[in-house]
Amino acid sequence: MFGRLGSTHPPAGSRRLAHTARLAALATAVAMGGVAIAVTAAPSSAAACNGYVGLTFDDGPTGSTSALLNVLRNNGVRATMFNVGQNVQNNRAAAQAQVAAGMWVANHSWNHAHMTTMSQSQMQSDLSQTSSAIQSATGVRPQLFRPPYGETNSTLQSVASSLGMRQVLWDVDSQDWNGASVSAIVSAAGRLQNGQVILMHDGIQNTQNAIPQIMANLTSRNLCPGMISPSTGRAVAPDGGGGGNPTTPPPGGGGSCTATATTPNVWGDRYNTSVTVSGASSWTVVIGITSPQRVTTTWNGSFSWDSSGTVMTVRSNGSGNTFGFTTMMNGNSGARPQIRSCTAG
Known part of the structure; x- marks a missing residue:
């Protein structure tokens, strides 16, 4: 599921x-x-773009991933998809479609557990299994990791680093997981500043509906969607396939x-x-x-x-x-x- x-x-x-x-x-x-x-x-x-922001979508791939990708591509957006390992394993085609659409794929744990309750070896197994599933499906080895619920500690960060991943949280929470309306999601994205990252989710209709307005607002402020740097964890200009996706083309x-x-x-x-x-x-x-x-x-x-x-x-x-x-x-x-x-x- x-x-x-x-x-x-x-x-x-x-x-x-x-x-x-x-x-x-x-x-x-x-x-x-x-x-x-x-x-x-x-x-x-x-x-020119006076700055870049990171649009991120967690918990995919889902049954709505195809629709989400259509909206993103129609609006010229490249985003970072923090995927759950077992979802990738159960829906390899959707994960492949993310990369084909020019998105960057990243690690969001195997089954969205509370990872800070795990031992170091359990953390290592969870993240390694997830990265392997993503690489097997897409050909891309994740360089970014987002802990479920934003819950982290020094051990988890160390494990992620040992697997070649930088931990990335967020600067702005869209609250889409909490039933936020389209206007509320757009308003949240309106607070983004250069280099910042927003938390959104795959599978939420209001989030899909908000994307054109989010992009209109960013354009009015000369901000553009960017990739999240594995070095700094901040949004930067797309490099034509960065963020761990060296073969990924832009949308289209x-x-x-x-x-x-x-x-x-x-x-x-x-x-x-x-x-x-x-x-x-x-x-x-x-x-x-x-x-x-x-x-x-x-x-x-x-x-x-x-x-x-x-x-x-x-x-x-x-x-x-x-x-x-x-x-x-x-x-x-x-x-x-x-x-x-x-x-x-």
């Missing part, structure tokens, strides 16, 4: 611990009355590519973004837009949107490796789109 929802949280009282362009711009200006004088800005990179499958964005034209109420992809002729690029800004015109790519209207997925359509779009500022003149990922194939 799958892991117990909400079982990660600490017991009460002991909680511890995101040229064609010119013609398109002109067409947009004409369509809108186009009387504003355009100010052509020097090309500048689209807003295939290899990596590079997407470079510039904003060659800026008007008083809108601006153009031009994106050039290198390293692949067939590609998928995920871009975050800061609300209330909205894209009104697109060219040279196949564009789709998530439910929040703030995450845009662009796929190559045979028009070359440069695409673009016009964004209405809607009162927010400072924000620029964020390139979240570029995937070849």
